[in-house]
Amino acid sequence: MKWSLNAMAKWASGRFIGPVAISLAVLVLVVSELGFHRQQGISVNREASIEAQMIVGDLSRALLFMESAERGYMLTDRHDYLAPYLEQERSFQQILASAEHIAAGNEHLREKLSQLVELARQKHSEMRTVLERFDAGDRDGAIELTLTDMGREMMVQISTLAEQVIREESHGYTQTSLDRDRVLRASRVGIWVLVIVCVVGAVSLMRLSRNREAERRVAMLQLHAERDRLDEEVVRRTAETIELARHMERVREDERARLARELHDELGGLLTAAKLDLARIRKRIHDDTGTKQQLVDHLGQTLDAGIALKRRIIEDLWPSSLSNLGLRRTLQIQCAEFSQRAELPVDAVVDEVTLAPERALAVYRLVQEALTNVAKYAQASRVRVVLRRLHDQVEVLVEDDGKGFDVDATLLSGGHGLQGMRFRIRACGGDVVIRSSPSRGTTVRAVLPV
Known part of the structure; x- marks a missing residue:
């Protein structure tokens, strides 16, 4: 059972280690990208909050500077007191345009920023009217208009709205900072977890590779040992086969030699005896026509051919001349x-x-x-x-x-x-x-x- 579990574990690790490694790498990228995009969104919100606070602050300061310059000018009738007013008035329209742009892109600030911009325009219009009357010689009318509660109420409303916007944006800035910290912590924790998992997987893979290498070496040693054993077996069997073949060849040559001796001794003796008998028959035949003599001569030639054939067969079976x-x-x-x-x-x-x-x-x-x-x-x-x-x-x-x-x-x-x-x-x-x-x-x- 233990072997089966080990085999299954090796099979599963070998089968899934590649997809798991790819999945972990993809997860690291996903976590990193999600954290990056989340932080990018938080950074955009933080920048928008800072920009809104700066615009509101610039707008409030511009109105205060312009109002102070206006009153200083009216009290002293000196044009150098009017210089800050003119300087702030040149950037006032740019500040209003920036505030309107922020209001168009920020839904939760749109209403307050629009009110603030409208009040700032009215306050600016009121200050221009006062200066126009003052420059036209209507000093009392200008002072009377300045002393009315309308300008003061507009500045109070502007200050109140500006404080609300700054307070809300400060709170949003703080919240985005907290969100950023949470995203950073979550990204770090996620990446650390994935890195730890990757390290554990890498260590497991290294151990698996070492185990497989050890198994491969053992298998190679066994294979070499088996090959050596088979080589020795082949050599032994080849030697046995060669020795058996040599033995069979010796047996065949011995049998050939025996057949050659038998042919030489037995058949050779018979043919020689027949040759001698034929010679005696030839001496006793008296034939005037010569026919019988021809038959005897032909029989002698046949015996000579048989003897020659016997000699050639014997030499083919066993070359006696080789030893002689x-x-x-x-x-x-x-x-x-x-x-x-x-x-x-x-x-x-x-x-x-x-x-x-x-x-x-x-x-x-x-x-x-x-x-x-x-x-x-x-x-x-x-x-x-x-x-x-x-x-x-x-x-x-x-x-x-x-x-x-x-x-x-x-x-x-x-x-x-x-x-x-x-x-x-x-x-x-x-x-x-x-x-x-x-x-x-x-x-x-x-x-x-x-």
Whole structure:
């Protein structure tokens, strides 16, 4: 059960770790972007609140400066007291336009700002009327208008509205500051939580990767151990197969030798006895016509051909000349007999080489099989057989100028003779290379140690 849970955990982590990592990254971006946009909105509100307070304050100060300058001018009749009025009047219209713009974009301040702007226009109009009367020489009318409660009431209303706007905007500014702090804290907490989750996920992924790496190493060690075991098994089985094949080859050669001895001893004795009997019969026949003598001669020729056939079969089964005359002379005889039977010129270049009996027999069988293939399939006009020593190795070549063949296709389709040649030489520690192609002849090259 524990193994199953671990396997399920590994499967789930391996299956979902990628999507989870992507989701966490997306969440970090989302939290960051939400916090940024929220703070951006709060900053815009804070700036609008500060701008509204500044405009209201500027409007109140401008009216106060203008009213003070107006009264100073009327009391002293000096134009330098009128300079602040004129200076504030130039920026007064800009302040009113800014206040109207803020009122158009701020719904909850629209009504109060509109009232404030309207009262400021009326107060400005009242101050201009007073100055116009004063400049026109109607000093008493101007003072009387100034002393009325209308101007004072308008300034009280303006101050009251300005204080309300500033108080409300100060409260809104404080609230937006609190909102900003909350958004900052929430963003930081969210990002920290996601970062912690990411770190935990990264640590888990690292542990999972280490576990998988350890499992992979264990699996590789097991795989290498299994491969080494299989290699050893293959080597052992190959050695057993080669030894078995060698044994079977020895058994076959022994059986050939036994058959050769049987043919030589039994059939050879019978044929020799028949030949002697025929010689005695020939001496006792008296035939004037010669017919009986011809029959006896023909029978003698038939016995000679049978004896020759018996000798050739025995030599094919077991080359007695190999143990009596040596490898060089045996190959020369083999090439000469093949040239006579196949009616093909054979160029035999055979050096004196001393080999173990098993290897000498392998060379003889190789040349025998190669020459047999030439006679059967090659349609050659010339054959070359070479036996020579190369340092501590012996090289055997059998070349013909025949029609050639596809080596790979022949081996795949059977080619037991070619496979037999290779096995004989490889069993002796050598190797065989067969080069051939259609219309390009064939070369059989074998190299084996001395």
